[in-house]
Amino acid sequence: MAVRDGVIADVSEVRGDPPKGAVDLEGRTLMPGLIDAHVHVTSDVSRSPGFGPRAARSGEEPRPREVGYFVLAQTAGAFLRAGVTSVRDVGCYDDESIVLRHAFELGLLDGPRLFCCGRIVSATAPGGRLFGTMYREADGPWEMRKAVREQIRRGADFIKVMSTGARSVVREDPEPAQMTREELRAVVDEAHRMGLRVAAHAEGLDGARLAIEEGVDTIEHGLSLHRDPSLLEAMAEGGIVLVPTLTTFHDLAERFAPEYAPTLVDQAKRQLDEAYLTLGAARDAGVTLAMGFDSGPPGANVAELVRMVDGGLTAAAGVVAATAGSAAALGRSDLGEVAPGKAADLLVVDGDPYADARVLADASNLWLVLRDGRAVAGAALTGHAPARSVKRSSGNGVPSPCLALLAGAEQPVVL
Numbered sequence: 219m220a221v222r223d224g225v226i227a228d229v230s231e232v233r234g235d236p237p238k239g240a241v242d243l244e245g246r247t248l249m250p251g252l253i254d255a256h257v258h259v260t261s262d263v264s265r266s267p268g269f270g271p272r273a274a275r276s277g278e279e280p281r282p283r284e285v286g287y288f289v290l291a292q293t294a295g296a297f298l299r300a301g302v303t304s305v306r307d308v309g310c311y312d313d314e315s316i317v318l319r320h321a322f323e324l325g326l327l328d329g330p331r332l333f334c335c336g337r338i339v340s341a342t343a344p345g346g347r348l349f350g351t352m353y354r355e356a357d358g359p360w361e362m363r364k365a366v367r368e369q370i371r372r373g374a375d376f377i378k379v380m381s382t383g384a385r386s387v388v389r390e391d392p393e394p395a396q397m398t399r400e401e402l403r404a405v406v407d408e409a410h411r412m413g414l415r416v417a418a419h420a421e422g423l424d425g426a427r428l429a430i431e432e433g434v435d436t437i438e439h440g441l442s443l444h445r446d447p448s449l450l451e452a453m454a455e456g457g458i459v460l461v462p463t464l465t466t467f468h469d470l471a472e473r474f475a476p477e478y479a480p481t482l483v484d485q486a487k488r489q490l491d492e493a494y495l496t497l498g499a500a501r502d503a504g505v506t507l508a509m510g511f512d513s514g515p516p517g518a519n520v521a522e523l524v525r526m527v528d529g530g531l532t533a534a535a536g537v538v539a540a541t542a543g544s545a546a547a548l549g550r551s552d553l554g555e556v557a558p559g560k561a562a563d564l565l566v567v568d569g570d571p572y573a574d575a576r577v578l579a580d581a582s583n584l585w586l587v588l589r590d591g592r593a594v595a596g597a598a599l600t601g602h603a604p605a606r607s608v609k610r611s612s613g614n615g616v617p618s619p620c621l622a623l624l625a626g627a628e629q630p631v632v633l
């Protein structure tokens with residue numbers, strides 16, 4: 219395989235002597251970098267025990283707002299060390315993900331590709347009081363259009379919209395559609411006309427139906443869809459991607475249950491069962507699935523992939539969801555595959571994730587993480603597994619795959 223200028227230029231069997239600087243992969247698995255299609259990139263680590271600074275104690279000096287940006291920097295590194303080379307942020311406070319994306323663009327630090335929604339477009343609703351700057355409330359088609367335009371002005375890569383209420387807000391009922399058809403249509407039309415995709419938060423069936431009928435590009439959560447197979451068929455036919463976010467239901471029903479209102483915990487337990495039913499039904503209907511962790515801490519994202527496999531996907535199907543499926547959610551056909559013309563966002567893994575997805579959950583199995591063909595993380599870089607010198611081929615005459623680590627962009631990488 220050859221990589222030029224961060225792009226996979228060729229995939230073919232290596233012949234002849236390996237180029238200078240080549241490293242034998244010694245039977246490791248080469249695969250696309252992981253893509254998390256549903257993340258909240260935020261410096262608020264309350265949902266990420268053990269990550270970031272501990273909460274301030276009474277009497278300590280107030281923590282400056284700007285400290286949060288250092289947490290974001292830690293987050294960026296955590297994603298890469300976990301093999302997550304692309305992240306879709308579906309809502310954060312104070313445009314933090316856009317700030318982080320800016321820092322990446324300036325070369326201030328390494329991180330995954332970051333796709334931002336700006337603020338979540340929602341009808342005026344109780345969630346607006348809880349989520350503050352994460353939301354942009356709007357009502358009526360023209361205000362919806364304005365809300366979309368504001369996100370584009372802000373720097374959004376795509377639009378996130380609440381087609382139903384949220385399971386994490388006591389005074390929101392996630393069952394009915396929270397927006398009217400006219401409002402949702404205005405959001406989709408405005409976003410699509412300007413070339414942006416639309417991700418719809420959809421828990422109850424009516425909101426999911428409206429979102430699918432009005433042509434959104436991804437359904438987030440979508441747990442009710444098993445109740446109406448015709449909607450899953452429509453998604454499969456229309457290329458609408460489902461991001462099941464199983465972990466978030468586990469979080470509310472189990473992990474963070476003591477911190478939530480009991481009614482929400484009971485609701486989440488029901489939703490958890492439904493989410494798994496929908497995962498299976500969507501798979502059977504041929505819906506493209508994507509991996510969305512929707513939880514913390516950053517870097518534990520593979521837990522969602524493992525849950526999708528526990529929920530009935532084969533390990534290989536889970537890996538495809540976490541790579542090509544998530545790339546489809548992003549609308550980025552240049553990501554998520556090892557093929558000519560695709561971006562060289564790659565993982566070199568000890569073990570075979572296509573047979574056992576749990577291999578990816580242990581970061582020490584990630585031997586090398588490449589972004590745009592550049593080594594950004596992995597045991598080979600940290601010295602835990604020093605790069606071995608090139609060995610030419612094994613007894614059966616098949617050359618071992620080898621990797622020439624990029625010294626400069628002009629140097630091809632050969633696997």
Ligand SMILES: [Zn+2]
Nearest residue numbers: 256258308512
């Ligand atoms: Zn979410």
